[in-house]
Amino acid sequence: MKFTAQSILRNGTGWLLPALIILAWEIAARTELISPNVMAAPSAVVEAFWRLLLSGELVRNIGVSTARALSGFVIGGSIGLIFGLANGLSGLSRNLTDTTLQMVRNIPHLALIPLVILWFGIDEEAKLFLVALGVFFPIYVNTLLGIQSVDPQLVEMGRVYGMSRTTLFFRVILPGALPAIFVGLRYALGIMWLTLIVAETIAASSGLGYMAMQAREFLLIDVVVLSILIYALLGKLADSFARLLERLTLQWHPAFQTA
Amino acid sequence: MSVIALDQQTKPARPVKETAEARALRETPPGHWFPYAAPKPRDHDNRDIAFSFRGVSRKFGDKTVLDNIDLDVPAGQFIAVIGKSGCGKSTLLRLLTGLDKPTSGTLTVNKGIEGENRTRIMFQEPRLLPWARIARNVEVGLTGIAKGTEAREKSLAILNDVGLADRAEEWPSVLSGGQRQRVALARALVAHPYILALDEPLGALDALTRIEMQHLLESIWQQQAFTAVLVTHDVAEAVALADRVIVIDQGRIALDLDIPLERPRRHGSPELARLEGKILDTLFGDQE
Ligand SMILES: Nc1ncnc2c1ncn2[C@@H]1O[C@H](COP(=O)(O)OP(=O)(O)OP(=O)(O)O)[C@@H](O)[C@H]1O
Ligand SMILES: [Mg+2]
Numbered sequence: 001m002k003f004t005a006q007s008i009l010r011n012g013t014g015w016l017l018p019a020l021i022i023l024a025w026e027i028a029a030r031t032e033l034i035s036p037n038v039m040a041a042p043s044a045v046v047e048a049f050w051r052l053l054l055s056g057e058l059v060r061n062i063g064v065s066t067a068r069a070l071s072g073f074v075i076g077g078s079i080g081l082i083f084g085l086a087n088g089l090s091g092l093s094r095n096l097t098d099t100t101l102q103m104v105r106n107i108p109h110l111a112l113i114p115l116v117i118l119w120f121g122i123d124e125e126a127k128l129f130l131v132a133l134g135v136f137f138p139i140y141v142n143t144l145l146g147i148q149s150v151d152p153q154l155v156e157m158g159r160v161y162g163m164s165r166t167t168l169f170f171r172v173i174l175p176g177a178l179p180a181i182f183v184g185l186r187y188a189l190g191i192m193w194l195t196l197i198v199a200e201t202i203a204a205s206s207g208l209g210y211m212a213m214q215a216r217e218f219l220l221i222d223v224v225v226l227s228i229l230i231y232a233l234l235g236k237l238a239d240s241f242a243r244l245l246e247r248l249t250l251q252w253h254p255a256f257q258t259a
Numbered sequence: 260m261s262v263i264a265l266d267q268q269t270k271p272a273r274p275v276k277e278t279a280e281a282r283a284l285r286e287t288p289p290g291h292w293f294p295y296a297a298p299k300p301r302d303h304d305n306r307d308i309a310f311s312f313r314g315v316s317r318k319f320g321d322k323t324v325l326d327n328i329d330l331d332v333p334a335g336q337f338i339a340v341i342g343k344s345g346c347g348k349s350t351l352l353r354l355l356t357g358l359d360k361p362t363s364g365t366l367t368v369n370k371g372i373e374g375e376n377r378t379r380i381m382f383q384e385p386r387l388l389p390w391a392r393i394a395r396n397v398e399v400g401l402t403g404i405a406k407g408t409e410a411r412e413k414s415l416a417i418l419n420d421v422g423l424a425d426r427a428e429e430w431p432s433v434l435s436g437g438q439r440q441r442v443a444l445a446r447a448l449v450a451h452p453y454i455l456a457l458d459e460p461l462g463a464l465d466a467l468t469r470i471e472m473q474h475l476l477e478s479i480w481q482q483q484a485f486t487a488v489l490v491t492h493d494v495a496e497a498v499a500l501a502d503r504v505i506v507i508d509q510g511r512i513a514l515d516l517d518i519p520l521e522r523p524r525r526h527g528s529p530e531l532a533r534l535e536g537k538i539l540d541t542l543f544g545d546q547e
Contacts, residue, residue: 153382153384153386154386154388156358156386157382157386157399158399159358160356160358160379160380161379161399161400161402161446162402162403163399163402164403167402171388171391171399172388175388175390175391176390178390250390251430252389252390252391252392252430252431252432253389253390253432254432257430257432257433
């Protein structure tokens with residue numbers, strides 16, 4: 001990639017507005033236009049960040065939250081993928097399970113929090129369960145949709161050329177379903193953080209959400225804002241990673257072709 | 260190899276059809292050169308039969324699309340199938356390529372020397388895998404036949420034949436419609452098919468690309484000597500390319516016409532025009 005003046009300008013313009021907002025926010029906080037009980041100044045947030053970083057508290061909590069998010073994601077995501085593939089490929093499997101899954105899908109998974117606390121207390125299982133459940137559906141629905149929307153003409157072509165079922169799956173069906181699976185993946189990543197935030201603020205004794213709730217108790221508004229920002233950052237990071245993966249695997253797609 | 264006994268007498272009684280040769284002889288004005296100098300006997304010679312339909316019918320519900328079709332095609336023949344939209348041309352090809360089964364009747368397809376199924380179909384759309392590069396797409400034609408470097412060499416060779424050797428590493432989405440159809444042709448030809456069925460493969464192309472593709476198809480057919488079954492809407496294309504044209508109407512073969520003209524044929528020659536008129540008469544004669 002070349003860093004021409006034009007490309008810098010193009011990438012830079014997007015950051016102009018956030019920079020201005022932060023500047024205005026800082027000025028408003030300094031001039032006490034915004035009361036310090038309502039919102040911490042950006043500089044105070046940076047200070048809190050530095051303090052917690054030095055004490056090691058921040059790194060530990062981020063580590064705990066990330067581990068929860070990812071393990072929940074892997075569990076829920078793989079089950080969703082397996083069901084999506086099975087139901088997309090086999091009518092029998094779809095008849096057996098799809099109606100049930102669609103019914104369960106209509107329950108907002110966060111509504112299960114009281115029940116989950118009763119089952120698991122505030123242990124790790126509670127968070128894993130909620131994240132896995134939240135992640136399951138977007139992956140499942142989009143994988144199923146992806147497989148069902150594979151061009152039947154291509155499948156017919158594969159058959160005429162004598163592809164075996166496995167070849168047909170890996171050469172035609174899976175690549176055809178991949179764009180939809182990625183949509184599900186990115187959506188699931190959003191749900192993953194959202195679920196974790198809620199679960200951690202309600203039922204946890206460590207992690208970012210817990211850190212934010214503790215800070216609220218002691219009216220440390222800078223730490224609360226910091227936690228929110230870190231959540232946003234982690235969410236963005238996960239999304240960028242998914243985009244990168246998408247860009248690498250969907251090179252053939254006209255939407256991802258450079259030049 | 261499966262060659263079937265050919266017994267014309269068992270055909271259902273239908274009005275005795277004048278052979279193309281006899282008709283041509285009758286219609287050639289005295290003193291003119293008769294193009295059918297050496298008429299090739301079609302059915303009773305000892306050439307291999309590429310495929311044969313015996314009383315083949317295909318019904319969808321109670322709608323009869325193909326009605327008791329008898330057709331023998333000798334190996335290496337270039338046969339064109341013409342008919343109005345919805346008359347069952349694609350159905351005929353789907354039966355031939357095993358994508359569909361006849362409701363009644365038998366269909367024998369000679370599998371060729373290797374005994375493998377080397378019947379290929381080229382669809383109206385290119386049907387390339389968008390996620391595979393051009394050479395990979397061509398290699399699909401070698402599924403179960405060749406792998407790895409051998410497959411790559413063969414696909415590059417055939418891509419060279421269709422004039423796309425330099426595009427081997429590109430994605431299908433960057434090719435033009437005509438180029439994509441050429442890739443599809445390369446994919447169909449890479450395993451040296453015994454029978455190549457073409458379902459209006461040039462229908463979506465502009466007139467110039469069409470003529471170019473017709474020449475390409477003809478030259479590759481002459482090189483590889485497969486049996487070609489070309490479904491087309493374009494009567495001029497049919498008479499320009501084929502050894503024999505059949506017209507399907509109301510589920511039956513309404514006309515079976517030999518075109519034993521020398522190749523390369525000149526577009527717009529009076530002979531072609533006359534045969535073209537004959538086919539159009541069969542297609543629309545009953546409406547006048
Ligand atoms: N799977 C199917 N189910 C029901 N009817 C079908 C099916 N396939 C084809 N038909 C019917 O059979 C008839 C012939 O179809 P076919 O596709 O063979 O026509 P065609 O001659 O290829 O037409 P065109 O030139 O428009 O491509 C049509 O009336 C069509 O509706
Ligand atoms: Mg058709």
